[in-house]
Amino acid sequence: MSMRWYTLVVDCHDIAAQARWWAETLDYVIVYEDAEEVAIVPRTMETDPVDDVARFRALPPGLVFVPVGEEKTVKNRLHIDLAPHTAEDRDGEIAALLDRGATRVHVGQPDDVTWTVLADPEGNEFCVLSSRDR
Structure with a gap:
């Protein structure tokens, strides 16, 4: 027996803005929205x-954004890893994320790692891995 990974739920303050930020980042579309x-x-x-x-x-998983009242106080225990294709400009992708409101963060990673740790506009960490083709 197995189940499908259906969604990852993201707690945030501005669910509409966060959903739209991640939809643009991942080339996803909104399929449901309410308060x-x-x-x-x-x-x-x-x-x-x-x-x-x-x-x-x-089928791939979706993301669901739900409102919470409390502030984020510690490093995420679960995060998303993103990877550009080898044909894409990884540094350009990171620059575009930063231009759209992501920030660089340090969560204890050494300086020589092959990934970059960023946070979305509400501070949720995610990584941009090295380029890959699988």
């Missing part, structure tokens, strides 16, 4: 029901 949650999924994802279990399990 209590905003859900985004890959632009290419099927939205019709999937009868085949293997196809259902192969």
